[in-house]
Amino acid sequence: MxxxxxxxxxxxxxxxxxxxxxxxxxxxxxxxxxxxxxxxxxxxxxxxxxxxxxxxxxxxxxxxxxxxxxxxxxxxxxxxxxxxxxxxxxxxxxxxxxxxxxxxxxDENLLYTFSEDLRKIKDLQDIKVKVGTINGFSYHPRIEKLLKRVGRNELKSHEKLLRFLELDRGEIIYGSKKIIESQYIGKTRKIYPVTDFRDRLxxxxxxxxxxxxxxxxxxxxxxxxxxxx
The missing domain is CATH 3.40.190.10 (Periplasmic binding protein-like II)
Structure with a gap:
């Protein structure tokens, strides 16, 4: 029973x-x-x-x-x-x-900046500043090579990355096109891609x-x- x-x-x-x-x-x-x-x-x-x-x-x-x-x-x-x-x-x-x-x-990952000067960069080799990335993420081999050369500022999320950029604590970040561009629809301040590199995923x-x-x-x-x- x-x-x-x-x-x-x-x-x-x-x-x-x-x-x-x-x-x-x-x-x-x-x-x-x-x-x-x-x-x-x-x-x-x-x-x-x-x-x-x-x-x-x-x-x-x-x-x-x-x-x-x-x-x-x-x-x-x-x-x-x-x-x-x-x-x-x-x-x-x-x-x-x-x-x-x-x-x-x-989606696709790419590099972004607010800088009018940095947006003119055409080749990854011409980037000389640290890049903001998400902590613990692995990226395309070409981006990993860039990060090894210039260094990376690691943050917990895309929101943290964008805040980091808005506060001028960094000049370039790397992340999702859908996420980053959706945050700037209708905003006065414009965010720009850096180089033609795209990691489609x-x-x-x-x-x-x-x-x-x-x-x-x-x-x-x-x-x-x-x-x-």
Missing amino acids: NYLIILSILLINFSASATVINFGYGVHNSSPYILTDKESNATGGLLYELAEFVGKEMGVGFKMINTPRTRLEDLVRSGTIDIYCNSNRNWIDGAEDFYWYSGIFV KYDCIISKKIKFNKDKLFKALEKYKLRK
Whole structure:
């Protein structure tokens, strides 16, 4: 009898946990990928929109889980987070430990400045000042070579990078076109690309192999979202 009671409780808990799909995000994602309130709770943005869409398509609820970037892969691997859609399998050690959905978003990284003089630079070799980057990120080999030569100022997020630039603590930063240019729509102060270098990239969804949902159904929902754009 006790065995049956325990089994029933486990089945109820399993069923309940499978009614909500857990999407990872972090403040490092920045707008337009994620919008947050003062407590860093997700309130909108592309990742939120995606989670809402997928939940509706699959007939389940969704939950946005704020997670430090350094812990995301571990939490997806353990099944605490079901899916995180701002990654790339080429960036992850042990990529075979996960399911992957490729190219849910596309973007590109480039160098930016407020300086009228620095915007005229055409070649990476002509950059002589430190570059602001996000702490812990690895970049295109040509950018890594530049950073090794001139040095880097590491900050925690794109917002911190832009604040760093606005306060004239640095002259050039490197980051996402979607994120950086979205911050200056309609603003008087203009931000400019430096050189013609572009590192075009795609963001993939990294998905736990411990998900309690039908993988094919999840992939179909992701594909439907991707095709509607």
